[in-house]
Amino acid sequence: xxxxxxxxxxxxxxxxxxxxxxxxxxxxxxxxxxxxxxxxxxxxxxxxxxxxxxxxxxxxxxxxxxxxxxxxxxxxxxxxxxxxxxxxxxxxxxxxxxxxxxxxxxxxxxxxxxxxxxxxxxxxxxxxxxxxxxxxxxxxxxxxxxxxxxxxxxxxxxxxxxxxxxxx
Amino acid sequence: xxxxxxxxxxxxxxxxxxxxxxxxxxxxxxxxxxxxxxxxxxxxxxxxxxxxxxxxxxxxxxxxxxxxxxxxxxxxxxxxxxxxxxxxxxxxxxxxxxxxxxxxxxxxxxxxxxxxxxxxxxxxxxxxxxxxxxxxxxxxxxxxxxxxxxxxxxxxxxxxxxxxxxxxxxxxxxxxxxxxxxxxxxxxxxxxxxxxxxxxxxxxxxxxxxxxxxxxxxxxxxxxxxxxxxxxxxxxxxxxxxxxxxxxxxxxxxxxxxxxxxxxxxxxxxxxxxxxxxxxxxxxxxx
Numbered sequence: 150x151x152x153x154x155x156x157x158x159x160x161x162x163x164x165x166x167x168x169x170x171x172x173x174x175x176x177x178x179x180x181x182x183x184x185x186x187x188x189x190x191x192x193x194x195x196x197x198x199x200x201x202x203x204x205x206x207x208x209x210x211x212x213x214x215x216x217x218x219x220x221x222x223x224x225x226x227x228x229x230x231x232x233x234x235x236x237x238x239x240x241x242x243x244x245x246x247x248x249x250x251x252x253x254x255x256x257x258x259x260x261x262x263x264x265x266x267x268x269x270x271x272x273x274x275x276x277x278x279x280x281x282x283x284x285x286x287x288x289x290x291x292x293x294x295x296x297x298x299x300x301x302x303x304x305x306x307x308x309x310x311x312x313x314x315x316x317x
Numbered sequence: 318x319x320x321x322x323x324x325x326x327x328x329x330x331x332x333x334x335x336x337x338x339x340x341x342x343x344x345x346x347x348x349x350x351x352x353x354x355x356x357x358x359x360x361x362x363x364x365x366x367x368x369x370x371x372x373x374x375x376x377x378x379x380x381x382x383x384x385x386x387x388x389x390x391x392x393x394x395x396x397x398x399x400x401x402x403x404x405x406x407x408x409x410x411x412x413x414x415x416x417x418x419x420x421x422x423x424x425x426x427x428x429x430x431x432x433x434x435x436x437x438x439x440x441x442x443x444x445x446x447x448x449x450x451x452x453x454x455x456x457x458x459x460x461x462x463x464x465x466x467x468x469x470x471x472x473x474x475x476x477x478x479x480x481x482x483x484x485x486x487x488x489x490x491x492x493x494x495x496x497x498x499x500x501x502x503x504x505x506x507x508x509x510x511x512x513x514x515x516x517x518x519x520x521x522x523x524x525x526x527x528x529x530x531x532x533x534x535x536x537x538x539x540x541x542x543x544x545x546x547x548x549x550x551x552x553x554x555x556x557x558x559x560x561x562x563x564x565x566x567x568x569x570x571x572x573x574x575x576x577x578x579x580x581x582x583x584x585x586x587x588x589x590x591x592x593x594x595x596x597x598x599x600x601x602x603x604x
Binding site: 151152153154155156158163164194196197198200201203 | 356357358359360363374376378380397399401402403406409410411456458460462
């Protein structure tokens with residue numbers, strides 16, 4: 150995370166607990182879906198640089214990592230998309246920003262493999278009754294699917310441009 | 318970066334000797350420079366500068382603090398550079414610390430004055446709120462996103478652009494407080510004072526390869542350098558700071574020659590930078 154990414158300037162940009170935790174989360178999510186057996190004896194380094202943190206940081210990191218891996222042509226089971234949702238004033242809210250996140254309500258982060266329809270990441274803080282939790286999680290999953298559609302469009306557009314440049 | 322073969326090294330040195338570099342530039346030509354301001358809305362000021370493949374972001378954050386006892390009428394500025402692992406995998410964890418420290422101290426030499434605060438490129442007395450008690454602390458953070466040589470010039474340009482984009486909130490000081498108490502201050506959310514950057518210098522690095530100097534070296538050309546001199550010059554043509562890097566000793570006459578070349582080259586860079594910053598600010602105002 151950059152020094153200037155949070156509201157109050159961070160003194161130490163590397164090795165702080167939040168960065169380490171987000172790194173671990175990304176690693177576990179990606180390890181589950183990259184086909185590592187197709188690339189023996191090699192290491193894949195994923196570096197994510199956060200320029201500005203305004204809520205939903207780990208979701209943005211996972212989506213960025215997915216796009217970068219697809220751009221690099223690394224074989225994956227499916228793309229991973231992530232979105233967060235919360236519950237304030239008896240309303241489920243999709244994609245909380247920093248102000249809404251600091252309001253003290255719960256924050257559910259979900260990461261899914263959209264085509265296989267499987268959840269790979271689920272994190273929540275604060276309290277939530279079980280039936281409300283189902284609604285909030287459903288909302289987050291729908292958010293993930295919307296992100297997945299957008300990512301697929303972008304990747305398709307990119308491939309078409311590459312085709313053009315190669316003269317195909 | 319992959320190592321260069323003997324043939325490639327000779328090609329680079331030979332090209333520079335003949336005033337025709339690997340990418341077709343002449344010795345004193347900069348790569349195309351792109352400036353965007355206001356890229357980090359949360360910061361008081363920010364800018365992104367791209368010189369060829371070198372990409373850096375600078376952000377300015379202002380916080381209220383106490384001025385130092387030795388200079389009660391000046392604000393404080395701290396410059397810190399971070400090298401992101403997205404630029405080079407070796408910058409991961411503590412790998413980029415040495416380069417970050419070198420760049421931070423080089424920028425401090427060039428832009429901030431000596432220990433007494435005299436001769437600073439940035440005017441610190443405009444940052445004071447209540448003399449001796451309250452002043453603005455500016456934290457200037459540089460982030461290297463992509464590295465292809467000439468990081469110091471790019472960071473200097475980004476800092477100049479970020480400062481021109483910086484808005485310091487105006488402060489209303491409450492009624493007289495006792496002499497040893499901190500006065501109450503009210504930071505306005507509405508009014509902003511634009512920082513005056515006409516005196517901020519621009520850094521020009523001259524890299525000596527063989528017998529000739531080049532400006533704006535790429536990473537490959539830097540690997541062939543014998544020494545490099547970075548000079549910060551302001552609009553009046555005064556030298557605000559100078560650093561020499563590299564192991565090979567330089568004859569004093571060579572250094573004087575480099576200074577006069579830097580004077581000439583920095584004019585072009587300053588004009589280009591000022592027009593890019595003005596264009597970027599105009600774009601920002603429109604959107």
